[in-house]
Amino acid sequence: MKYLCLIYGLEAAWAAQSETDRNRIYGEYMAFTEDIQKSGHLLGGEELQPTQAATTVRVRNGKVSATDGPFAETKEQLGGYYLIEAADLNEAIQVASRIPGARDGSIEVRPIQEME
């Protein structure tokens, strides 16, 4: 079963981090990524650029509209994701709980809809 782990956190707090702190956290992410690659959980994952780079696209009555910013303004912002393979939700929760961002932000775990 595939699960998408969406990493939410405070973008502003991340931007305000010192260079040293940021490098330390990147180091933790690299170690975690390597870890779940070895254990066979990792299918993919990326860090996202901040929401100021986001564009929301809609098509209404055949007309494309593109607007600045994310779909919804939320307290925490989506900052990255992992796509993982896990036996069940409990295993997915175990993996998600080890994502460094889980300690100050939150991880939304969403099962991937399998094609029938």
Next chain:
Amino acid sequence: MEGEGFRQIESIYRSESRRVIATLIRLLGDFDLAEEALHEAWAAALEQWPSQGIPAQPRAWLVSTGRFKAIDSLRRRARFQPLLGDAAEHLEADLPEGRDADELEDDRLRLIFTCCHPALNPDAQVALTLREVCGLATEEIARAFLIPAPTLAQRIVRAKAKIRDAKIPYQVPSPRELPERLPSVLRVIYLIFNEGYSASSGESATRPDLTGEAIRLGRLLADLLPDAETTGLLALMLLHDSRSSTRMDGAGNLLLLEHQDRSLWNREQITEGLALVKRALSSQRFGPYGIQAAIAAVHAESSDAAATDWEEIVGLYVVLHRLDPSPIVELNQAVAIAMRDGPLAGLDRIDALLARSALPGYHLIHAARADLLRRIGQLGEARAAYAKALEMTQQGAERRYLESRLQELGGNDLPSRPPPGPH
């Protein structure tokens, strides 16, 4: 078959159905399919048992019959949905297992942990547990919680869909996971008990059907998983329930702990509860439920409010607050301090709680304050506090209690009564 035989079948139905469903859910991997299979297994039993006799192991018979009926039904449907054919073959290839008693009891634990999985909505955990583990009908649960049956049914459907779609596994958590998983199970059981013990709304203040189910669940969990807190929770529920027949007077009005006729408390439940408290506390791994049970045990062992060891109770609240800090615990501690040191000492504590708006909208803090104010003769303030408490509760019996207190204060002749203890 004689009437005796039918009675025997009926008793097997009552005692085995939920065990059988727990195993069928594991074997079939689907709640609805298992429910259907159980239904068909019973239809077959009612057809065969009266003429051929009751099998030596009715539970195993029901499980294997249900399983075969489910495979049959998947095959029939596979003509329209080919994937179901694979599912049927897969089920048939799996060796029938779980015949041994331990494995079957484990299935009941698996079911409880699945229904109380923290990834499910908390309201749905309660509904699903009562439906699947206790076997209550959707309408019964809806009535008990005073919500429309379609709303409750929807809640259960959504929870089952999440179990299936997000793949919540059917398993007892490993010892490593247990500390984070057990609390939600204990919480669900205690919520069911509390809803029965002091219903949040409605005319009647108690619902014995719910307290009975909660104690049954607590007993099951304490038997299968004799941890300090499962034992503590069972003790707590038994000791509270032992007073259930004295919590109301003949007119359905609430009676506080110190006005209850203690000779009517259920001795059998108290004896069992006290033994369980002792066991929970001696394990040294006790938690909030064990401590609350110990507080209830002090009351159970006291002949009246005056003879109660309030020093001990205050001390237990200090421990409880350390384990599980909450303003409700502080409020109860304040009331116990008032019993030990006098109303003023309790009032100080309560006013400090109110000053940091720790329990906004909680009627009992105002009711407790009102009773202490009345005791020291500050009647105007007492009246205002009772009125405030009254605004904050919809529960019939509690409203009547507060109204009668207000009425008493309206007159000039005031009976002097001690403040409320925890009730």
